Amino acid sequence: MSDQDKLALLERIAAALERLAPPPPRAPDFSCAEAFVWRAARGEFSAVxxxxxxxxxxxxxxxRQRDQLIDNTRRFARGxxxxxxxxxxxxxMGKSSLVKAVHAAVARExxxxxxxxxxxxxxxxxESLPTLLAILREKPFGFLLFCDDLSFDGAETSYKSLKSVLEGGVEGRPRNALFYATSNRRHLLPRDMMENERSSAINPGEAVEEKVSLSDRFGLWLGFHNCSQDDYLAMVFGYARHHGLDAPREEIAREALxxxxxxxxxxGRVAWQYVQELAGRLGKRLDG
Known part of the structure; x- marks a missing residue:
C-alpha cells in the first residue's frame, strides 16, 4: 500500500471516528434566560x-426555612x-417552590x-454532574443547580457522582456553582444501600455513617413538616387575596378545611389545589 493510500485510509478512519463520537456539550448564551434545564442525553441546555x-x-x-435559604443564597450571590x-x-410543603422563589428574589438584588x-x-x-460543572466552571455567572425529589434506590450507583461533587473531588466544586436538592427523605440512600456500603468498608467501625450518609455532604439541612391548621388557612387566604378571589372569609375557611x-x-399543595377549585367556580384565572 502506497503512502498516499495509507493517508486516504487514515483520513477515512478519522472521519468515521468523528461521526461516532458525540460533539462536546456546548454552553448556551446564559444571558438569554433566568433558568435552564440540563438535558444530559443531548448534552444541551433548554432555556425556560x-x-x-x-x-x-x-x-x-x-x-425559618425561608430565612436560612435566602441568607445562604445571598452569600453565594455576593461571592x-x-x-x-x-x-x-x-x-x-413548598420545598421546590421555596428554591425557585428564593432564586427569583436574590437574582433581583x-x-x-x-x-x-x-x-x-x-x-x-x-451521573452527568461532573460534565455539567465542567461546562459552567469558567462562565461569568453564578449557578444554582437544582434537583427536585432526589433519592436513590436499589443498585443505583449515580449517587457516587453526587458524593464526589459535594465533597469537591480533585478540582473542587466551582466557586460559581451551588447545589440545592429537595427530597422526601432525610437520608437520600435507603437503609439497605447504607448497609451494603458498610459491609464492604475496609474499616467498618471508623465513622462509617459519615462516609455512607449522602445527606451529610450537604452543609445546610432544612426540614419541612406537616403544617398546622392555622398555617394551612394562612396559605389559602394568602393565595385567595393575591389572586383577587372574592368570597366570604368564613366560607373559604370552611370549604378549605x-x-x-x-x-x-x-x-401548601393542598391549599393551592383548593384555591384552583375556588377560582374555577368563581370564573377567575390564576395568572401571575
Missing amino acids: AQINRVDLSLLEGVA LPANNALLWGARG KDCLRPLKLIEIHREDI EWSITRGARS
Missing part, C-alpha cells in the same frame, strides 16, 4: 421561557462562602457579584 414559581411572600409556614442545601421532609441563573438537573441525570379532610393532609 416562563418559570413555574410563586412569589416568596406567598409561602406561609416556612419562615461569599455558602453551603450546598438539602430541603427534606413532608410532601407538598443589585449587590450580586454576577447574574444568578437557575439550572435544573433531573434525578436520572445526576373540608377540602383538606378529603385529601387526608394539610399542606
Whole structure:
C-alpha cells in the first residue's frame, strides 16, 4: 500500500471516528434566560421561557426555612462562602417552590457579584454532574443547580457522582456553582444501600455513617413538616387575596378545611389545589 493510500485510509478512519463520537456539550448564551434545564442525553441546555414559581411572600409556614435559604443564597450571590442545601421532609410543603422563589428574589438584588441563573438537573441525570460543572466552571455567572425529589434506590450507583461533587473531588466544586436538592427523605440512600456500603468498608467501625450518609455532604439541612391548621388557612387566604378571589372569609375557611379532610393532609399543595377549585367556580384565572 502506497503512502498516499495509507493517508486516504487514515483520513477515512478519522472521519468515521468523528461521526461516532458525540460533539462536546456546548454552553448556551446564559444571558438569554433566568433558568435552564440540563438535558444530559443531548448534552444541551433548554432555556425556560416562563418559570413555574410563586412569589416568596406567598409561602406561609416556612419562615425559618425561608430565612436560612435566602441568607445562604445571598452569600453565594455576593461571592461569599455558602453551603450546598438539602430541603427534606413532608410532601407538598413548598420545598421546590421555596428554591425557585428564593432564586427569583436574590437574582433581583443589585449587590450580586454576577447574574444568578437557575439550572435544573433531573434525578436520572445526576451521573452527568461532573460534565455539567465542567461546562459552567469558567462562565461569568453564578449557578444554582437544582434537583427536585432526589433519592436513590436499589443498585443505583449515580449517587457516587453526587458524593464526589459535594465533597469537591480533585478540582473542587466551582466557586460559581451551588447545589440545592429537595427530597422526601432525610437520608437520600435507603437503609439497605447504607448497609451494603458498610459491609464492604475496609474499616467498618471508623465513622462509617459519615462516609455512607449522602445527606451529610450537604452543609445546610432544612426540614419541612406537616403544617398546622392555622398555617394551612394562612396559605389559602394568602393565595385567595393575591389572586383577587372574592368570597366570604368564613366560607373559604370552611370549604378549605373540608377540602383538606378529603385529601387526608394539610399542606401548601393542598391549599393551592383548593384555591384552583375556588377560582374555577368563581370564573377567575390564576395568572401571575
